[in-house]
Amino acid sequence: MNLYLLQHPQSWLSNLDGRTKLAVFFVYVLAVLSTKPGAYLAWLSLTGLLLVLLALARLQIRWIVFRLVPVLPFVALGAFGVLLGGSKEMFLQVTVKMLLCVGAAVWLSGTTPFTQLLEAFRKLKVPPLLTVMLSFMFRYLFVLAEEAVRMSRAYQSRCPRRQTLKDAETIGRLAGALMLRTYNRAERIYLAMLSRGFTGEFRTLSVQKLTFADIAFLAFFVGSVTVILVATR
Secondary structure, rough: OHHHOOOOOOOHHHHHHHHHHHHHHHHHHHHHOOOOOHHHHHHHHHHHHHHHHHHHHOHHHHHHHHHHHOOHHHHHHHHHHHHHOOOOOHHHHHHHHHHHHHHHHHHHHHHHOOHHHHHHHHHOOOOOOHHHHHHHHHHHHHHHHHHHHHHHHHHHHHHHOOHHHHHHHHHHHHHHHHHHHHHHHHHHHHHHHHHHHOOOOOOOOOOOOOHHHHHHHHHHHHHHHHHHHHHHH
């Protein structure tokens, strides 16, 4: 199942300015990272706050799960590394903090389209080179994935059997061919954009502005986080 085909209902959070939701995300992540080891009450309160945000966003549980599953192996790997070199308390702390931060990222991606995030970065005066690179990555990541799928299907049709370690050399050659195709495509796209007057910055017709709802929501969220941190200190 294609993850990006899973639709979720729009909520009033979707209409807020991207800068507001970015601020909420960073405030939440900083609050999670600032908690001390063994702050179980603070972690439980922040988890409840995250669940409230997910409920307000009206995100489908299936959509949330499909977003979380690809990240969980990296979370487990990081937590396992901490377990090998630290205590069980440190392991629990790192695991909880990583899961809460990933959950906040899922909420952000579910309420804010990537193009809106890029526009928020531009309005926040993030270096244009970074926003351009992120924009290109988002636009052509799917093209690269489709190219890889076509090459894989072509290879499977010519070698319809289970792959073993003996096929590693062939698969490596396919990966190299994919990288060469990617490089050639990127060069053609860049030359085409230069011929059309590209100056290194994307221009949009975004009309999003900060409203009273944005300020009120951000103030309420910051106040809630502050109360949680002070009350559980």
